[in-house]
Amino acid sequence: MNKKIALLAGDGIGPEVMAQAVRVLDKVAAKFNHTFAYTEALVGGAAYDVHKEHLPQTTIDICNQSDAVLFGSVGGPVDKQHEEKWANCEAKSILALRKAFSFNINLRQMALFSEISSLSPLRHELLKNGLDIVIFRELIGDVYFGEHTLTEKDGQRFAFDSGSYTEEQIRSIADYAFNVARKRKKQLISVDKANVMAMSKLWRQVVSEVAKNYPDVEYSDMLVDNCAMQIIKNPAQFDVILTSNLFGDILSDELSVLSGSVGMMPSASFSASGLALYEPAGGSAPDIAGKDIANPIAQILSASLMLAYSFNMLDEANAVNNAVKQTIIDGYRTGDIMTNSTHEIKVGTTEFTNQVINRL
Ligand code: NAD
Numbered sequence: 570m571n572k573k574i575a576l577l578a579g580d581g582i583g584p585e586v587m588a589q590a591v592r593v594l595d596k597v598a599a600k601f602n603h604t605f606a607y608t609e610a611l612v613g614g615a616a617y618d619v620h621k622e623h624l625p626q627t628t629i630d631i632c633n634q635s636d637a638v639l640f641g642s643v644g645g646p647v648d649k650q651h652e653e654k655w656a657n658c659e660a661k662s663i664l665a666l667r668k669a670f671s672f673n674i675n676l677r678q679m680a681l682f683s684e685i686s687s688l689s690p691l692r693h694e695l696l697k698n699g700l701d702i703v704i705f706r707e708l709i710g711d712v713y714f715g716e717h718t719l720t721e722k723d724g725q726r727f728a729f730d731s732g733s734y735t736e737e738q739i740r741s742i743a744d745y746a747f748n749v750a751r752k753r754k755k756q757l758i759s760v761d762k763a764n765v766m767a768m769s770k771l772w773r774q775v776v777s778e779v780a781k782n783y784p785d786v787e788y789s790d791m792l793v794d795n796c797a798m799q800i801i802k803n804p805a806q807f808d809v810i811l812t813s814n815l816f817g818d819i820l821s822d823e824l825s826v827l828s829g830s831v832g833m834m835p836s837a838s839f840s841a842s843g844l845a846l847y848e849p850a851g852g853s854a855p856d857i858a859g860k861d862i863a864n865p866i867a868q869i870l871s872a873s874l875m876l877a878y879s880f881n882m883l884d885e886a887n888a889v890n891n892a893v894k895q896t897i898i899d900g901y902r903t904g905d906i907m908t909n910s911t912h913e914i915k916v917g918t919t920e921f922t923n924q925v926i927n928r929l
Contacts, residue, residue, distance in 0.1 A: 581853025583641025706817025
């Protein structure tokens with residue numbers, strides 16, 4: 570197969586880990602007889618240096634001409650956020666991309682390998698078989714896109730937020746999530762607050778209607794407060810979680826902590842147009858940029874999600890996932906996932922990827 574991939578490496582560790590993901594993709598192409606054509610495009614502070622804007626039209630055009638977008642990360646050091654180059658860099662890059670391509674569905678994949686379970690804040694007994702959870706978060710509805718008012722009323726400060734969902738917005742992500750659940754353990758838990766909120770009542774109605782089209786998927790509903798507890802008490806019960814924008818924002822961060830390092834979690838954003846963007850869930854980590862010590866796993870697994878979801882290359886994606894897993898089982902670790910057990914071998918970004926490629 571021939572595929573065109575837009576590479577938006579961005580800032581900080583973005584270019585370093587992107588280079589490693591490309592090396593892995595090159596190995597996949599050679600092994601499975603595919604051709605991947607890459608086009609690099611600027612985004613974030615790197616784009617600002619050249620174009621004085623964070624998401625230039627040339628970058629949007631390159632994404633439009635590609636079969637998928639592989640994104641690194643954007644943003645500058647915390648103490649430089651006041652500079653024009655870095656101020657709201659994430660919003661001007663990522664939110665602008667979401668808007669430009671109407672990405673309405675976000676997926677984050679949390680995989681915790683049992684070999685590094687001691688990095689997780691949870692007890693080992695809860696994690697002894699590892700974890701593999703996918704969370705779907707709706708991206709364009711809910712309170713993030715409503716009215717926000719902070720004012721005074723009747724002599725005291727008063728705040729008001731509004732949010733909304735249409736049934737079509739809910740149906741679109743529910744369909745996507747059930748399809749993915751069908752290809753995994755055939756189990757989906759939809760999370761809402763239907764005992765209080767109208768948006769959640771509609772959410773539950775529409776999700777249960779969509780569920781009827783997927784009788785092979787075991788579906789249940791869970792209230793968000795209970796879900797937040799269950800993720801800590803018994804995370805292994807989850808396979809696919811489906812939820813709205815606000816709840817997804819919070820629960821996906823809760824899940825990311827369980828995986829031991831922010832450098833482990835890949836994510837994907839999908840739109841009705843079919844174009845998808847794949848990126849690590851973490852940021853640009855300016856504190857470790859340029860030192861060849863960043864964990865490349867989230868970027869490599871983002872490329873693996875791209876193989877599976879955009880190119881339907883399931884064997885290729887599995888090969889990448891297994892190579893990463895085997896590298897960890899064999900003891901190789903970047904600094905952020907060292908557990909101080911005796912058989913560990915500390916390596917840098919490039920060497921970790923060499924080991925993954927050797928196992929592919
Ligand atoms: P961060 O995720 O960049 O870093 C938090 C901590 O995790 C740091 O100690 C960092 O060294 C570590 N870390 C992150 N990725 C790692 C990796 N792959 N390997 C090893 N360690 C890793 O979050 P932050 O420090 O709050 O933000 C830094 C910049 O990133 C800010 O400008 C922020 O706006 C931006 N940001 C961008 C995105 C994105 O591009 N999607 C997301 C979040 C934050």
